[in-house]
Amino acid sequence: xAPTKSAIPAVDGWFTTxxxxxxxxxxxxxxxxxxxxxxxxFCRNPECDSQEFEDVPLSRxxxxxxxxxxxxxxxxxxxxxxxxEPFCIAAVELAAEKMVVMGQVIPGxxxxxxxxxxxxxxxxxVLYEDDDHQYLVWKWRPVSSDDHSGDAHG
Amino acid sequence: MADDxxxxxxxxxxxxxxxxxxxxxxxxxxxxxxxxxxxxxxxRDVGFVSGADTIRNGYPGYVAGATFAQALGWTGAxxxxxxxxxxxxxTAVAAARAQILAGLCDVxxxxxxxxxxxxxxxxxGGDRKDDPDWLRFHLLGATNPTYxxxxxxxxMELFGATxxxxxxxxxKNARHGVANPNARYRAEVTTDEVLASPMVADPLRLLEICxxxxxxxxxxxxxxxxxxxxxxxxxxxxxxxxxxxxxxxxQTVIEMPNFATDSAVAADxxxxxxxxxxxxxxxxxxxxxxxxxxxxxxxxxxxxxxxxDWYEDIGLCKEGEAERLLRDGDTAVGGRIPVNPSGGLSCFxxxxxAQAIAQVCELVWQLRxxxxxxxxxxxRVGVTANQGLFGHGSSVIVSK
Numbered sequence: 028x029a030p031t032k033s034a035i036p037a038v039d040g041w042f043t044t045x046x047x048x049x050x051x052x053x054x055x056x057x058x059x060x061x062x063x064x065x066x067x068x069f070c071r072n073p074e075c076d077s078q079e080f081e082d083v084p085l086s087r088x089x090x091x092x093x094x095x096x097x098x099x100x101x102x103x104x105x106x107x108x109x110x111x112e113p114f115c116i117a118a119v120e121l122a123a124e125k126m127v128v129m130g131q132v133i134p135g136x137x138x139x140x141x142x143x144x145x146x147x148x149x150x151x152x153v154l155y156e157d158d159d160h161q162y163l164v165w166k167w168r169p170v171s172s173d174d175h176s177g178d179a180h181g
Numbered sequence: 182m183a184d185d186x187x188x189x190x191x192x193x194x195x196x197x198x199x200x201x202x203x204x205x206x207x208x209x210x211x212x213x214x215x216x217x218x219x220x221x222x223x224x225r226d227v228g229f230v231s232g233a234d235t236i237r238n239g240y241p242g243y244v245a246g247a248t249f250a251q252a253l254g255w256t257g258a259x260x261x262x263x264x265x266x267x268x269x270x271x272t273a274v275a276a277a278r279a280q281i282l283a284g285l286c287d288v289x290x291x292x293x294x295x296x297x298x299x300x301x302x303x304x305x306g307g308d309r310k311d312d313p314d315w316l317r318f319h320l321l322g323a324t325n326p327t328y329x330x331x332x333x334x335x336x337m338e339l340f341g342a343t344x345x346x347x348x349x350x351x352x353k354n355a356r357h358g359v360a361n362p363n364a365r366y367r368a369e370v371t372t373d374e375v376l377a378s379p380m381v382a383d384p385l386r387l388l389e390i391c392x393x394x395x396x397x398x399x400x401x402x403x404x405x406x407x408x409x410x411x412x413x414x415x416x417x418x419x420x421x422x423x424x425x426x427x428x429x430x431x432q433t434v435i436e437m438p439n440f441a442t443d444s445a446v447a448a449d450x451x452x453x454x455x456x457x458x459x460x461x462x463x464x465x466x467x468x469x470x471x472x473x474x475x476x477x478x479x480x481x482x483x484x485x486x487x488x489x490d491w492y493e494d495i496g497l498c499k500e501g502e503a504e505r506l507l508r509d510g511d512t513a514v515g516g517r518i519p520v521n522p523s524g525g526l527s528c529f530x531x532x533x534x535a536q537a538i539a540q541v542c543e544l545v546w547q548l549r550x551x552x553x554x555x556x557x558x559x560x561r562v563g564v565t566a567n568q569g570l571f572g573h574g575s576s577v578i579v580s581k
Binding site: 037038055058059060061062063064071072073074075092093094095096097098099101102103104105106107114116118123124125126127128129130131138142143154164 | 300301303304308310315316317318319320321322323324326327330331332333334335338379380381382383384385430431433435439440441442443444445446447448
């Protein structure tokens with residue numbers, strides 16, 4: 028029997044995994060400005076000279092600011108499935124953070140299923156795999172009333 | 182326009198765009214020699230050489246100024262090399278202009294050239310997990326057209342742009358490019374052909390996304406005093422302004438190669454989406470002119486849809502009116518305010534460090550009345566607009 032591959036994030040510290048995954052951003056302790064990926068050096072607000080940040084989970088839900096798809100296989104270092112399957116990408120507006128965050132949209136969703144303003148929720152999904160691991164990334168999934176899982180591959 | 186901010190454009194030159202597959206230095210040299218000949222000057226007359234860098238051709242590309250100076254033959258001229266992604270050429274122009282205005286040299290040569298790989302631009306090699314450009318390909322599969330498509334979809338949603346509008350930009354620029362001997366693509370296309378080309382990043386199709394090209398462009402700039410002595414004051418073409426502005430916080434439009442925008446929580450009511458708009462407006466302000474003074478524009482049509490954004494961002498019309506401008510034929514040669522008479526990136530494909538310089542070459546030919554087959558009649562003021570990745574503004578005013 029083949030051993031089960033362990034699933035690990037494709038990038039360290041950018042998001043949590045599990046039932047209700049979140050992107051991990053930072054918030055400036057002085058002015059409250061968020062950043063994703065996390066800011067660790069200097070606050071990007073030119074009116075703020077803070078160097079202190081707290082790690083914060085970003086809102087799991089947001090509304091699509093814009094979207095597109097990738098009909099052609101992106102070049103390396105994207106590790107495309109063989110055969111290649113086109114996927115959608117969405118830029119999603121997070122209301123509380125007042126920022127827009129990019130992400131792939133889960134497989135099986137086409138641009139015809141999306142529109143600006145569509146509510147989406149953060150999930151994790153397999154980005155690629157090798158002999159030892161499945162590598163996870165965050166993706167956006169359109170919110171439907173009957174589905175509350177945070178784990179697209181599980 | 183303030184005379185003390187002007188530098189003269191004595192010569193312009195280009196190596197035709199294509200997919201020639203030769204060393205970029207050759208294209209730069211061809212362009213430089215053409216610009217010097219156009220200026221009626223010798224290489225040894227140049228006091229400052231300003232190279233626009235390419236990152237895809239090893240060290241010679243990173244130190245492009247010295248590479249071109251060496252290839253032309255060492256003369257001891259002062260040198261600078263500029264990298265600012267798509268804005269590299271304008272940054273090299275800005276460096277040369279500052280040298281001239283400071284009185285540090287009379288004559289400067291600006292050169293940019295590139296040799297490009299086929300297909301999507303990919304990040305330079307190696308596993309670089311702290312480089313957002315590497316990470317956006319690795320984690321998102323987000324290519325450059327991904328970002329262009331996000332903007333195009335916004336236009337459709339906010340302003341009612343249609344697939345036919347995006348195709349019409351391509352049709353217009355293709356028509357312009359037919360007459361341009363330096364353009365790579367010199368054939369008219371029909372709306373049907375554009376709309377039949379494969380979808381790359383919805384809603385953008387293959388014929389609406391600029392290719393990557395080889396090419397080279399060069400300018401010979403001088404002080405206006407030198408120019409009057411050398412060539413006389415009649416018909417003198419000058420650059421009264423160069424804008425290399427950065428965004429103002431918070432930048433709320435997603436930009437290549439970022440994963441997220443700035444957060445606006447601490448700066449509500451800030452400039453927000455204004456970066457692209459600020460680029461040309463800073464140049465207008467520096468030149469003491471307004472968009473109404475512009476007769477011709479060269480803007481960065483990385484996608485056909487993006488050209489429409491630029492109409493608004495450089496002030497040719499109000500936000501949401503770009504489609505009407507296009508549909509009315511205002512931006513075609515023969516229209517009220519022609520845009521991309523050269524054929525634009527649509528007909529050139531992008532040779533990154535050369536492209537912003539090529540935009541200036543086209544405006545100079547237009548203002549001199551030498552743009553055969555694509556001439557904007559009576560043009561006296563032109564503007565270029567461009568943006569280098571997420572933070573390098575690039576806009577040059579050319580006037581006579």
